[in-house]
Amino acid sequence: xxxxxxxxxxxxxxxxxxxxxxxxxxxxxxxxxxxxxxxxxxxxxxxxxxxxxxxxxxxxxxxxxxxxxxxxxxxxxxxxxxxxxxxxxxxxxxxxxxxxxxxxxxxxxxxxxxxxxxxxxxxxxxxxxxxxxxxxxxxxxxxxxxxxxxxxxxxxxxxxxxxxxxxxxxxxxxxxxxxxxxxxxxxxxxxxxxxxxxxxxxxxxxxxxxxxxxxxxxxxxxxxxxxxxxxxxxxxxxxxxxxxxxxxxxxxxxxxxxxxxxxxxxxxxxxxxxxxxxxxxxxxxxxxxxxxxxxxxxxxxxxxxxxxxxxxxxxxxxxxxx
Numbered sequence: 001x002x003x004x005x006x007x008x009x010x011x012x013x014x015x016x017x018x019x020x021x022x023x024x025x026x027x028x029x030x031x032x033x034x035x036x037x038x039x040x041x042x043x044x045x046x047x048x049x050x051x052x053x054x055x056x057x058x059x060x061x062x063x064x065x066x067x068x069x070x071x072x073x074x075x076x077x078x079x080x081x082x083x084x085x086x087x088x089x090x091x092x093x094x095x096x097x098x099x100x101x102x103x104x105x106x107x108x109x110x111x112x113x114x115x116x117x118x119x120x121x122x123x124x125x126x127x128x129x130x131x132x133x134x135x136x137x138x139x140x141x142x143x144x145x146x147x148x149x150x151x152x153x154x155x156x157x158x159x160x161x162x163x164x165x166x167x168x169x170x171x172x173x174x175x176x177x178x179x180x181x182x183x184x185x186x187x188x189x190x191x192x193x194x195x196x197x198x199x200x201x202x203x204x205x206x207x208x209x210x211x212x213x214x215x216x217x218x219x220x221x222x223x224x225x226x227x228x229x230x231x232x233x234x235x236x237x238x239x240x241x242x243x244x245x246x247x248x249x250x251x252x253x254x255x256x257x258x259x260x261x262x263x264x265x266x267x268x269x270x271x272x273x274x275x276x277x278x279x280x281x282x283x284x285x286x287x288x289x290x291x292x293x294x295x296x297x298x299x300x301x302x303x304x305x306x307x308x309x310x311x312x313x314x315x316x317x318x319x320x321x322x
Contacts, residue, residue, distance in 0.1 A: 001312030003045060009305040010053040013067060017049050020071045024118055035099050035111045039078055042096050048073045048178045050313065051203065055182025055196050057306035058298075065126050069181045072135065075119040077174060080142055082112035087150065088233050130184050138177040145169025154234035156256040160241050167208040168201065175204030179310075195297045199310070202294035207317040209287035212237040213280050214321070216271055231270060234262040238286070240270075242279040284318070291318045 007014060025036050049070035056066035084090070085098040086105045092098060100108040116139065123132045149166045152158045179200030183193040215230050216239055230237050236259050244252050251273040254266050274280060291314040301307045 001309065001316060003316060006054075006309045006312045006316060007050060009309050010050065010057060013053045013057075013070070014046070014049070016064075016067045017046075017053070017070045017074070020067055021074060024071060024075070024122060027114070031103070031107060032111055032114055035103050035107055036078070036115060038102070039081060039099050040074075042093070046074060047207070047313070047317075048077050048174055051175060051178040051200060051310075052181050054306045054310050054313065055179045055200075056185050057182075058301050058304055058310055059183050059186035059188050059192070059196075060302075061182065061186035063185065065128075065131075065185050066182065068122055068126055069131065069185060070178075072119045072122050073174065073178050073181070075115045075122070076135070076139060076142075079112040079115040079119070080146075080174075082108045082115070083146070087146070088229075090229065092229075128184070131181060134177050134180060134184065138173050141169045141173040145171075145173070149235070152236060154260050154262065156236060156244065156259040158236040158241065160238065163236065163238055163241060164205075167205060171208040172201045172204030175207065176200035179203070192300050195300050199294045199297040199314075202290040202297065203314055203317055206287040206290035206294065206314065209238060209283050209290065210318055210320065212239055213283050213287070215239075216274050217280055228264050228267045228271075231258055231267065232262055232264050234259050238283045239274045239279040242282050243270075243274045243277045246277040246279075247273045287318045291315065 021040060022037075025033065025040065027033055027036075052070040052073055053066055056069075081093065082099055085093060086100050086108050089100075090098050091101045098108075099111070119135070123135055126132075145166055145168070148162075149170055152162060152166060176197050177200065180193055180197035183196045188196075212230070215228065215237065231240070240255055240259065244255050247255065251269065254269050255273060258264075258266050258270055294314045295311050298307055298310055301310075
């Protein structure tokens with residue numbers, strides 16, 4: 001399935017989410033409207049809201065609170081993007097200048113805070129303690145993942161296990177919450193809720209692993225950011241970790257130095273080493289395995305177009321080029 005086929009069963013729901021996002025973004029402070037609107041309109045795939053909506057429909061939910069839940073998840077994601085770009089000193093995202101490059105770091109951090117607080121206001125409106133519990137735990141886990149990633153920056157001795165812990169907290173946790181919320185809103189049994197949570201966690205893990213692959217294989221135009229950005233920021237992602245395990249001694253030393261000091265002076269050598277050691281294939285295989293496990297987690301759900309789209313979403317996560 002392509003992304004439009006995945007969205008088709010929830011097209012009306014997505015329109016409702018977009019309308020709610022625009023209403024909830026409104027603030028009497030003009031800068032908040034401008035900056036938050038800029039990043040919301042920057043062409044993101046909205047995969048996390050899609051996961052909320054599809055999970056809810058696949059679980060037979062017939063209410064309207066999934067619209068608010070999907071918008072909340074997108075607000076949390078957008079807040080993390082604003083904060084990430086400040087921490088990483090990024091200048092390009094989704095093919096456009098980052099908000100911090102235009103408005104500065106202070107405004108980006110504060111508008112990120114606004115989005116977090118607005119999302120919690122919207123959670124109260126849903127009126128479910130279980131929804132609030134899941135999203136509160138999720139935002140806390142994301143913050144822990146951000147700090148953990150910061151600790152591993154410029155550390156070439158980061159292990160695969162420690163790196164996976166980072167992406168489970170920083171990226172996969174919000175996908176996990178997104179899918180789980182659909183089951184919670186539908187009042188499904190706890191076993192089904194946990195199956196969808198596992199689906200979301202594995203979907204998010206696969207998504208991030210493919211991001212790691214694309215950082216060294218896609219073009220800047222496809223990816224929407226600068227190639228090698230992770231290396232420039234000193235992030236030891238899985239392709240680099242694998243290449244250091246299997247590369248020649250001089251190649252390993254070059255990668256270690258690049259991680260320790262950042263910068264892209266040796267990007268060509270690093271990229272060749274990643275390719276020669278099979279690091280991209282290794283990372284892609286792990287992503288594919290996660291996606292296959294995610295699909296297996298959907299087994300308890302009855303057949304439906306929404307379930308088919310959830311299966312397609314797992315496939316899209318590992319087969320995309322952007």
